[in-house]
Amino acid sequence: MENQYVSTRDPKCAVSAKQAILKGIAPDGGLFVWPDVDKVRVDLEKIVDNGYLDNAVYILNALLGDYSEAELRACVDNAYKNSFASPAITPLRAVGDIHVLELFHGPTSAFKDVALTLLPQLMSTALKTTGQKAMIMTATSGDTGKAAMAGFQDVDNIAIEVFYPHNKVSAMQYRQMATQEGNNVKVFAIEGNFDDAQTKVKELFMDEELNAEAARQGVMLTSANSINVGRLVPQIVYYFEAYKDLVREGVVALGDKVSFSVPTGNFGDVLAGYYASMMGLPVEKFYVASNSNKVLTDFLKTGVYDKNRAFVQTISPSMDILVSSNLERLLYYMTGKDSAKVARWMDELKTQGRYTVDDATLARIRSLFDGDFVTDEQTKETIQSVYETTGIVLDPHTAIGYRVARSHPERPVVALATASPYKFSMDVLDALGTASVDEWDALRKLETVCQDAIPAPLAALETKPIRHRDVIEVGQMKEVVRQGLEALL
Numbered sequence: 001m002e003n004q005y006v007s008t009r010d011p012k013c014a015v016s017a018k019q020a021i022l023k024g025i026a027p028d029g030g031l032f033v034w035p036d037v038d039k040v041r042v043d044l045e046k047i048v049d050n051g052y053l054d055n056a057v058y059i060l061n062a063l064l065g066d067y068s069e070a071e072l073r074a075c076v077d078n079a080y081k082n083s084f085a086s087p088a089i090t091p092l093r094a095v096g097d098i099h100v101l102e103l104f105h106g107p108t109s110a111f112k113d114v115a116l117t118l119l120p121q122l123m124s125t126a127l128k129t130t131g132q133k134a135m136i137m138t139a140t141s142g143d144t145g146k147a148a149m150a151g152f153q154d155v156d157n158i159a160i161e162v163f164y165p166h167n168k169v170s171a172m173q174y175r176q177m178a179t180q181e182g183n184n185v186k187v188f189a190i191e192g193n194f195d196d197a198q199t200k201v202k203e204l205f206m207d208e209e210l211n212a213e214a215a216r217q218g219v220m221l222t223s224a225n226s227i228n229v230g231r232l233v234p235q236i237v238y239y240f241e242a243y244k245d246l247v248r249e250g251v252v253a254l255g256d257k258v259s260f261s262v263p264t265g266n267f268g269d270v271l272a273g274y275y276a277s278m279m280g281l282p283v284e285k286f287y288v289a290s291n292s293n294k295v296l297t298d299f300l301k302t303g304v305y306d307k308n309r310a311f312v313q314t315i316s317p318s319m320d321i322l323v324s325s326n327l328e329r330l331l332y333y334m335t336g337k338d339s340a341k342v343a344r345w346m347d348e349l350k351t352q353g354r355y356t357v358d359d360a361t362l363a364r365i366r367s368l369f370d371g372d373f374v375t376d377e378q379t380k381e382t383i384q385s386v387y388e389t390t391g392i393v394l395d396p397h398t399a400i401g402y403r404v405a406r407s408h409p410e411r412p413v414v415a416l417a418t419a420s421p422y423k424f425s426m427d428v429l430d431a432l433g434t435a436s437v438d439e440w441d442a443l444r445k446l447e448t449v450c451q452d453a454i455p456a457p458l459a460a461l462e463t464k465p466i467r468h469r470d471v472i473e474v475g476q477m478k479e480v481v482r483q484g485l486e487a488l489l
């Protein structure tokens with residue numbers, strides 16, 4: 001199916017699935033969406049009978065029109081066979097009366113692995129069609145960067161540069177990124193926060209000079225963030241998987257509705273759930289769970305999206321975000337695909353830092369979405385109380401989703417566990433009332449508390465040398481990307 005995807009801001013800007021994945025973002029600054037995704041019907045009976053890999057191929061095949069089923073099968077096998085510590089890939093575990101969907105059993109212990117083990121496969125396959133190379137620019141608040149570098153490490157014809165906020169990620173997230181190996185990866189700390197990095201990366205995608213330079217070298221500039229639709233599509237699969245497990249365990253009958261509580265910053269993870277619901281997953285509510293950067297909570301209550309506020313550094317750093325990129329995609333669907341309206345709001349966000357949606361759009365959003373925020377103190381309380389009552393240790397991001405799920409009456413509810421507690425050992429231990437001197441001490445102490453062993457890739461970091469020490473200004477990002485392009489040749 002050719003030209004299946006369009007920009008959220010202009011329906012005339014249309015490309016195939018492979019092109020959308022290679023471009024990452026639309027040339028007008030919009031995000032690629034498939035207008036007709038709501039016409040796809042996923043057969044729930046089939047999902048319940050299948051394993052994860054078959055379901056992934058089935059769902060990807062419905063969404064990525066110009067990939068052949070054989071190509072997708074190869075991508076899925078390469079991504080998931082042997083790289084996840086759990087055979088289920090994303091196991092579901094009952095924690096109290098809440099079902100926790102564990103998304104952190106991949107190579108870097110965060111939910112990003114589910115998509116970022118697959119995206120390199122999808123991108124390499126698409127590059128074979130065009131004969132080009134790709135330079136990936138990625139902004140991260142801690143998890144995406146490592147997962148993207150691990151996924152793209154030494155992949156032919158692709159280089160990746162990652163930008164993270166200096167001193168604003170956890171000690172383990174820093175170690176994971178700064179020790180990254182591979183001849184095609186570079187990591188830079190930037191003086192600023194995640195929004196500064198993401199805004200600059202988006203600006204660079206629109207930079208004519210940089211694009212011309214890349215084009216002269218046969219290189220596409222692209223993204224490994226969830227603005228790339230190739231990041232979102234793999235995440236749709238685990239919503240169906242969670243449903244499958246609830247049906248198999250007899251918690252729901254086929255067709256019954258389920259709610260999901262999703263800790264989110266860039267709105268990508270919860271948007272993947274919304275895509276699943278458009279494709280037929282029976283969903284009662286999505287709870288959008290935020291930390292003190294509660295821009296999404298306020299938006300869902302008032303219809304005003306306002307990023308003009310203090311940026312708060314929290315113990316859930318991956319969600320320290322004030323510009324939630326993927327909300328643009330939700331607005332596209334919730335306005336009845338009104339690209340002009342979406343473009344106007346996005347322009348207001350850029351120029352004034354805020355926009356207000358109309359009542360009809362807000363009412364439609366609120367019929368399916370609700371939101372709440374959780375402070376650091378409450379996050380710690382939740383980690384402690386869940387441990388005391390169930391023996392299970394949650395990471396701070398997961399604790400936020402869990403607490404929001406617990407505060408709403410809908411059941412069954414699935415809370416997405418987005419990272420391993422070992423990535424945030426010091427804060428998690430602190431929540432449990434135990435002091436630690438550094439991340440390694442914390443890691444070992446946490447192991448005696450948790451039921452599970454420290455994930456091997458995290459334990460291995462202790463002896464790995466720091467390879468990336470650059471701290472740059474946002475204004476230097478273009479230059480380092482330019483240098484990266486030269487290195488790709």
Ligand SMILES: N[C@@H](CCOP(=O)(O)O)C(=O)O
Pocket residue numbers: 139140141142143144145224225226227265266268318319
């Ligand atoms: N939470 C992210 C921020 C970037 O989000 P993405 O899903 O768009 O990649 C992170 O940990 O980097």
